[in-house]
Each structure stands twice: as structure tokens, then as C-alpha cells.
Amino acid sequence: MRALFLGNVAADTANGIRAELPPELEMEIVADPKELTPKAAAATDILVTNIWRTDYPPALRIALVQSVATGIEWIEQAALPRGIPICNAYGHETAIAEYVLMVMLAWSHRFREIESDFRLRSSWAPSWVNSGAPHGEIRGSTLGIVGLGRVGREVARRAAAFGCHILAANRSPRETGDGVERIYPLATLDEMLPLCDTVAICTAFGPETERLFDARRLARMKPTAFLVNIARGAIIDEDALYATLRDGTIGGAAIDVWWQYPDPAEPDRRGSRHPFHELPNIIMTPHCSGWTAGMVRRRWDEIAENLRHFVKGEPLINVVTTT
Secondary structure, three states: OEEEEEOHHHHHHHHHHHHHOOOOOEEEEEOOHHHOOHHHHHOOOEEEEOOEOOOOOOOOOOOEEEEOOOOOOOEOHHHOOOOOEEEOOOOOHHHHHHHHHHHHHHHHOOHHHHHHHHHHHOOOOOOHHHOOOOOOOOOOOEEEEEOOOHHHHHHHHHHHHOOOEEEEEEOOOOOOEOOEEEEEEHHHHHHHHHHOOEEEEOOOOOOOOOOOEOHHHHOOOOOOOEEEEOOOHHHEOHHHHHHHHHOOOOOEEEEOOOOOOOEOOEOOOOOOOOOHHHOOOEEEOOOOOOOOHHHHHHHHHHHHHHHHHHHHOOOOOOEEEEO
């Protein structure tokens, strides 16, 4: 049996889990998809990757696709044999939840502004020493979580420990708990948004959530609200968010996921065609909220476990869909 690890993330995964895999499983690592040969594709039983395209060589023997990420939107299922399972991987919940709380705290405490002004200009203006205006705190604030899955639940648990009031909106019914006081159907998201000081987008990307936050919905938020997106860029209308932040329609945002990503032609490509980097009311990170050493190890172990299950004929974990 042969496993093909395709792409740079898959290559790192292969090197990280090599010792955990059954000895009878042969491995081929192709870090650059452009170097994928017809021979390698044709000999593949297990595909480990986060990308597969219709213009790749045929791989008719594939019996399992194991994503090295949670999302599978870059895997073009039409290019795969019919009836095979596609599994994803997690392990990122803790890291992303910590990121959400981190940016909430940094924003409410005006941490970046105060630290920078003190470092560069020795400004004591925000301090009690000069009777400065006090900054905020997240205790007692209302956090709205859009998408109460694995990540959303972890965010709720941590926010509850900080004394936040927590609301959530979800596509399917969920039980309250973990500090969540009320859960709205996603169809009634408009009712929840005006109540929230912070809105964290943690939902999966799909037809129901594409451009879920358009200009009209962004206008439903408080003028002081803080928006955090750690899910997928396309859940927010790109043009609408830029205009909203530029015009001060909401207080600010922290964005970790984008509408454009680097490629070989543009390795330093910005995440948007709009100059978000010129706005003072946004925290910007390059899709790294979940990329911690702990997450990488957890995800590698999860992928290795699923490959062992497949080789032994045992039930798979994290099956997302079947082609």
C-alpha cells in the first residue's frame, strides 16, 4: 500500500509521523505539486494533502483522501474516484481559541497602541499617573460566537472564564453549556449581532456561510463592536468589510483568514486587493492563529492514527464526506 504526501504541509507531516506509520505503508513525498508525475499519481492508494486539482495526473487507485487541514475546499472532488472517503484533521481548537481571547484582550486594553506609544515616545498619557482615560476590559462584555463547533466551544469555555456573557449562532441545533447563555439559529443571526461587543466567526465555510457578513449584516453590529474572523475569508464580503472599517461603522476587527493567498508568482501577496494594512483599526495576521507547536503535534498524531486505521481496515475518524 502506498501513500502520497503532496504539498509542503503534507511533506512536513510525512516527516513528522514517519515513525508512527505501519512499516508496510510505503511513502512518497512530493513537496511541490508541480513535480507530481503520472507514475506517482497512478501508484497512490492514500492521498495525504490539502489540495488536489482536476489538472493533476489521474490517480485511479486512490481509496482514501486524508486532508492535512480541517478545510477540504481546495480538494477538487470531481478529480477523484467515486465513493472514496475524505477525512480531515483537527487539533487546532486550543490554539485558535487562545488567539481569539488574545486579540479580544489586546483590543479592549488598547495594548498595541499603549505599548507602542510608551516604547517610541515615552507617553504616559493613558496612565493613572496623568489621569489618563482608562482602557477597557472584556469582563462583562458580550461575545457572540458564529459557529458553535469544536473551535466555537473552546472559545466559549475560555471567554466564560474571563467573565464574558456568551451568545452563539449555529446552523444546526446545539445545547447551551460551556458558558453559552443562548443559541440562535443561523437564520436569526441579525437578532444576535446588535447585542454583541465582540463577534467571533468560527463557522465552517459553505453555501450557507459564503458572504454571510455583507454590508447589511455588518451594519447590524454595534458601532463599537470588534469582529474576529478565524474561519475563512469568503465568509465576509471583502468590499463591505473594508468600507466598514475605513468608515468606522464598527470599532475594529482582527482578521487571520483572507481572500488572497501567496503563490509562486507572488510569494508576498497581500491578503486582499484593498489596503487593509493602512487602516488603524485592524489586527492582521497571516492565517496562523492555529499554527502552534502543540497543534502541529496533535494534528500529526491524528493523521497518523487515521492512516493506521485505514491500513488495518478499522473505522476511520473525521470522515467529512464521500466522493
